[in-house]
Amino acid sequence: MPTFGLIAEGVTDHVVLENILIGYFNDPDLVVRQLQPLRDATNELKGFGNWYNVFEYCKSTVFKDAFIQIDYFVIQIDTDCAHEKNYDVPPIHGESTAQFIERIIDKFVRLILDSFGNEFYESHKDKILFAVSVDEIECWLLPLYYTDKTRTAVNNCLHKLNQSLGKLKKETINPSRKDAKIYEKLSRDYCKTKILKASYPHNPSFNYFVERYLVPIDVEMTN
Template sequence: MIKTFALFTEGVTDQSVLTNVLHGVFGDQEWQIQVNPVQPMRDATHQRWQAPHAGWELVLEKCCSELLETAAEANDFIVIHLDSDCCSHTNINIRVDEDGGQRDCAQFSKELIDTCIEKIGANRLEALNKPVIFAISVHTIECWILPIYAERDVDRKATLNCENRLRRILSHKRIRMQKEHRAYSNISRELARPQVLQTAMTHSPSLSRFHASCRAAAGL
């Protein structure tokens, strides 16, 4: 049996990471998963993406279009990804800091999900009759990869400046990091292993929440 997942993501690198994470989430199941990137779109040969990135605004734009219903008809699950660094944008306007520190990430992540549901339409989402899973990476998806490579807790648990942290750490390990699909697929591939994913989740609450949402959506 194959379960299919439609991905609406900010960029192609996010699709690479989420594909590995999904394999890690369901690696203990007898059924297999098939990940179908919807946004950004791939070309007809499925070899290249039509755009190097999308951005959170385009994710919501596509989710507000008929593309969402089309994806729901062809897939078992819908995954909508946003980096929480979009919270500071005036069109989102969700506070992530409070009293000189960061608010509980579960709180502002829920507010971001509620904002997305409001923009897309709660009735539309319900009418899909398919589970919709929100992947909110705090604050960028590189923060989900850091626990694989970081040796210091401050880096493993980081939610700020994660891309630069990861690039520095990988450079020290002589691993080249490029902002493209194959490179991100390679550097995040360990997340496809359930045991590695479980360890990474202990350092990243937002990754743990996505894992829990996926399992709940699949009735596990």
């Protein structure tokens, strides 16, 4: 089984993605390494995490050198700040979610090309998996907590998630202090392959990530 490295905005994104990978590949012992930001054994943040640092990591020599030890890199980024300076990707306007995601992926590709050159990118591009969560990772949790069209939402997802959690009398998420342990609990059902595969098609950016990146790896592994 391949080794995965996670480059994400925050620790909460790490735990959600790790559960998704475990569930998709049906392997509780899957090796998943947290590269950016770092976290300790208690899930406390050891490095600074936000979208800016995802871009910074992807043009660093640390990123380049990590290809020696890791088979696949999952690069996660939300899109709620895509319009901001240094992110500089205009919001969706008359296009599909997939087209919007592809514009963000193009930004990463240009960054990697500018940092390390075409030869490096061409040699490693199949190892890079872009998890672009439109517009935040909480949108990927909605299929676990809704059965109506809300599970397809791409905005105000944290609010929608908290609404459902409140009705279920579960612990809600404090927007100003997100707890990785809560996110691990909320996404734990994604460790179950059947639930994961029934859920991801309902959210467009979640579906893009799985179908574009995880399915080909699975196909290659089974051939």
